[in-house]
Structures are given as C-alpha cells and as structure tokens.
Amino acid sequence: MSLTQMKVFNEFIQPAIIETLAQRVALFNEASRGSIRLTTDGFTGDFLQESFFASIHTAQRRVDRYVSNGAASATDLSQLQHNGVKVAGGFGPIRFEPGQLTWLEKPTAEGIEVISRNFAEAMLSDQLNTAIAALVAAIENQSAAKYDGIADVSPNVGISYPTLNKAHAKFGDRSGDLVAQVMTGSVFHKLIGQNLTNTARLFTAQGVNIVDILGKAVIVTDAPALYQDASPLDKEKVLSLVEGAATVFDGGDMISNIETTNGKLRIETTMQVDYTFGLALKGYAWDTANGGKSPTDAELATGSNWDKVATSIKDTAGVIAIGDATVA
Numbered sequence: 001m002s003l004t005q006m007k008v009f010n011e012f013i014q015p016a017i018i019e020t021l022a023q024r025v026a027l028f029n030e031a032s033r034g035s036i037r038l039t040t041d042g043f044t045g046d047f048l049q050e051s052f053f054a055s056i057h058t059a060q061r062r063v064d065r066y067v068s069n070g071a072a073s074a075t076d077l078s079q080l081q082h083n084g085v086k087v088a089g090g091f092g093p094i095r096f097e098p099g100q101l102t103w104l105e106k107p108t109a110e111g112i113e114v115i116s117r118n119f120a121e122a123m124l125s126d127q128l129n130t131a132i133a134a135l136v137a138a139i140e141n142q143s144a145a146k147y148d149g150i151a152d153v154s155p156n157v158g159i160s161y162p163t164l165n166k167a168h169a170k171f172g173d174r175s176g177d178l179v180a181q182v183m184t185g186s187v188f189h190k191l192i193g194q195n196l197t198n199t200a201r202l203f204t205a206q207g208v209n210i211v212d213i214l215g216k217a218v219i220v221t222d223a224p225a226l227y228q229d230a231s232p233l234d235k236e237k238v239l240s241l242v243e244g245a246a247t248v249f250d251g252g253d254m255i256s257n258i259e260t261t262n263g264k265l266r267i268e269t270t271m272q273v274d275y276t277f278g279l280a281l282k283g284y285a286w287d288t289a290n291g292g293k294s295p296t297d298a299e300l301a302t303g304s305n306w307d308k309v310a311t312s313i314k315d316t317a318g319v320i321a322i323g324d325a326t327v328a
Helices: 002-029 098-103 108-139 161-177 185-196
Strands: 036-042 047-053 077-096 146-148 178-183 203-207 211-213 216-220 235-242 246-250 254-261 268-279 285-288 307-309 318-324
Touching: 036 098, 077 108, 108 235, 108 246, 108 268, 146 161, 161 178, 161 235, 161 318, 178 185, 185 216, 185 235, 203 216, 211 235, 211 285, 268 285
Parallel strands: 036 246, 077 285, 146 318, 178 216
Antiparallel strands: 047 077, 077 268, 178 235, 203 211, 211 216, 235 318, 246 268, 254 268, 285 307
16 A cells, blocks of 8 residues: 555545444434434543523412412512533554555455545444443333332333333323434344234334334344343333434544554554544433543433433423333
8 A cells, every 4th residue: 555545545544434423313313203312523621511401381370369468478580500521432543554455456446435434333322322321221220210010010011002101101292392212133023022912003114214102112132231130130122212312523633643663573563543422311410520531331321410400390301111121
C-alpha cells in the first residue's frame, strides 16, 4: 500500500464511519417507534443539564361555598433538573498488513468500507446495550414501574402476555403511551409459542423489523441487561417504553488514528478509534454526585445512579416486567 493510498485511507475512514452509522440510526429509530432514539445531535461537556417545570395539577381543590372564606394553601411553580451523562468508548486497535491488500490487488476503498461498517455496527451496539442497561436499572429501581412475577407472585411466573399486561397496568390510564417493548430472542419465541396455543390473535407481524405484541412494537435484541443470572432463579426482563424513553446523543469528538510500523518481517498497520456519546432517560436524572463523570458500565447499570425527577411515574421512561426464566 503506497503512501498516497494510506493518506486516502486516513482521510476517508471517519466520514465513511459517520455515514454508515447515520444510515443505521435512521433504520433503528423507525423500527423502535422512537422509544430509544439514537441521534446525531451533539453533546458537549460531562453532563447535559436541562430544566423543566414540575407538575402543578395537584393545585386543583374542592370549594365549599357555605363555609368561612379562609386562606388557601399556595402551590409553588418550581423547576426540576434533568441530567444526561457522557459515556466514553473505544474501538481497536485493529491490526492488518498493508501488503495483504496490495498482494490481492484490493482497492483502498474496500478496506475503508470493511472497517467503517464494523466500527459503526460496534458503536451502535454499544449505544443500544448501554441505553437498555440504564433503562433496566432506572425503571427496576422504581417499585411503581415494576411488575415482578418472581417476587410478587407465588408460585413464580415467567414472561407471558398476562405478565406484560400487568406491567403495562402500572401506567394506568396512560398505558397507551407505551409504544414499544424490548425483549430477548428467547422471550420473543416464548411468546410465539404461547400464541400458537391461543385461539386469540395476540400479535401480528407487520414487517421484517417491526412486530406488534399487545399493540406495541417489539425490539428483539439479546442485550445482556435483559437476562440476569440470579440465585435461586434466573430472571428474564422485558422493557415497555414510551416515546423518547432513552436518547443517545453523538459526542461529536470521535478520534481515529492509523499508524504503520516497521521492525517485523512484514509491515503492520493498526487503526484505533476513541468515541463518546451522551445518554439521557425520560423522567430520570443522572446523579452527578454518586454516578460521577465518564461512568463505567457498572455505574450506568446501577439504579440508584438514576434519580426519578418526574412527579408521576406515568411521565417516566416506561415499565418493566420480570419473570422466571425457567417457566415456559
């Protein structure tokens, strides 16, 4: 690979990554009905802090016209703070021999396409799995948003249509706000099995990327946070989310570096990328004191690091259903 080719490779690797990622973002957002939004919006600083007005619906009161006209208690108009957090990640180093391409007479563009596509997929997977882990942690930490078929029921129950319905009931008259469900492939096929033995039509397939169960779109992904090895029983988890439950922001500071080194029998080239993205959850604020800056995976998946700031649970990201993994 000539010096000119390496220069072209270095100049075009980053734009190719961005373009590939943008294409996948658009497809995912459409399929998830906007429940988990992967955006190319920028995110500066360690935290994204926004203020919003607290609900004042409780200021409504009953009036008795036939009692003395005493003082009424005032309700203060106040603001709450919503915090997102910046997450850092890396990719590589990827090592290859430039001679591999020249020997096979492969064009430089092919190397760019292979690396950029794999990096875009890896970063998209990181963003999605991180968002799901944070959603599971934050929502499961709120008893008002959780239906646990293991802790709440005897004998234990697994994930089923009734289990999901009871989780949806946590939103009461606003259960219609739940637009999508996130589950593993195992749970998805468990529901298919239950559907095959049910005379009612409990779900319909609407396309390759979108499936409808109980009126909600389904995101099928084997995210680690949706399965928990727990004693004495393993747990399966399903998220039911509102629109905008989680938003992933582009950190805008991706750095790629390609180095070619001598000293071995053949010349080697390595490529490495550093990147960041921001994460915010609807109705929850990242605890900047306890969670801190540049959090680890474990910190992001700790429920107490996500403080509920919305007044009502119905104004948060959604609900979670938990079931016994051994129950069919």
